[in-house]
Amino acid sequence: MAGLCFSSALSCRRTTWLVHETNVARNRPYKPLRKKSVVVRGEVNYVNAEEAKKLIAVDGYAVLDVRDKSQFDRAHIKSCHHVPLFIENKDNDLGTIIKRTLHNNFSGLFYGLPFTRINPNFVQSVKGQFSTDSKLLLVCQEGLRSAAAADKLEEAGFQNLSCITSGLQSVKPGTFDSVGSTELQNAGKAGLVTIQGKISTVLGTILIFKVSDGRRERAATEKKMMKRWGFLRKRSGEAKELRPF
Incomplete structure (x- = not known):
């Protein structure tokens, strides 16, 4: 009987303890539950020119050219989409004017490079033309801008992204159907250097x-x-x- 009474007393204590904890929990201030969003990010695929050609012809990838307008006008892949990652900087504040003058007297004069700034509407412009599950092949002249553009689009939710390693300068003549006054690999050459x-x-x-x-x-x-x-x-x-x- 003693053992039984001890067990009953212990059971009562446990019940009281549970009730006490429940009451304390009720008196705590209410905290809303935070929803944790899980973002699935795809890995950017880097390919050579021949593999890129296969992605377009077989896998249905759309070509997105992210170069500036001057290089795009010299030569670009036929039927591609153009959304520049950098646009010409036409601001007229004092600092920009000084930088533009210095740029035009060196890089602009010798290499034909325009004075540019980041395109603030790049991601929005791409989203206006493609859905996040679209297959996109990003191209630029040397491969740097396409890689940076892929990072921005990946953060925005695009999952099927590919880039040409070393850019269009590594593409052999005749690999893609092109439009323009020069070959794709020479579209970055301008200014006094030529x-x-x-x-x-x-x-x-x-x-x-x-x-x-x-x-x-x-x-x-x-x-x-x-x-x-x-x-x-x-x-x-x-x-x-x-x-x-």
């Missing part, structure tokens, strides 16, 4: 001819001198060296 290349080619050709003419003249002069001193004589139409006695 003129300098042509000038260097011309000067190099002139220099080669000058060196060749100089060598011929020097060889002819040396031959005359050797004949004059009796080291060479013509015999049977061939020049032979006279051996000393």
Whole structure:
């Protein structure tokens, strides 16, 4: 009986303790439950030009060109979509004017690069044309802007993204149907650098001819001198060296 009474007393205490804890919980201030959202992010796929061509033809990927307008106008893949990651900076505040002037006198002059800033409407513009489950092949000239654009779109919920490693500069002529005045791999070349290349080619050709003419003249002069001193004589139409006695 003692053991039984002890068990009953213990059971009552446990019940009282549970009730007490329940009452304390009721007196606590109410805290709303926070919903945890689980975001599934896809991994960006980096491919070469031949693999990119297969993604377009077989897997139905759409091409999204993120270069600036000047490079896009020189050459771009046929039937692609153009949403630049950087746009031309036309702000007229003092700081921007100074930076634009310095840029135009160096990078703009020598390499034909426009003075740009990040496109604040890039993600919204892409979302206006594609759904987040669309298959997109992002392209730029060297591969850096397409990788940055892929990161932004991935954060926005796009899951099927691919980029061409090293960009369009690594694409061989004829790989894609293109539109423009030049080949895709040359669309990033502009400014004085292109003129300098042509000038260097011309000067190099002139220099080669000058060196060749100089060598011929020097060889002819040396031959005359050797004949004059009796080291060479013509015999049977061939020049032979006279051996000393």
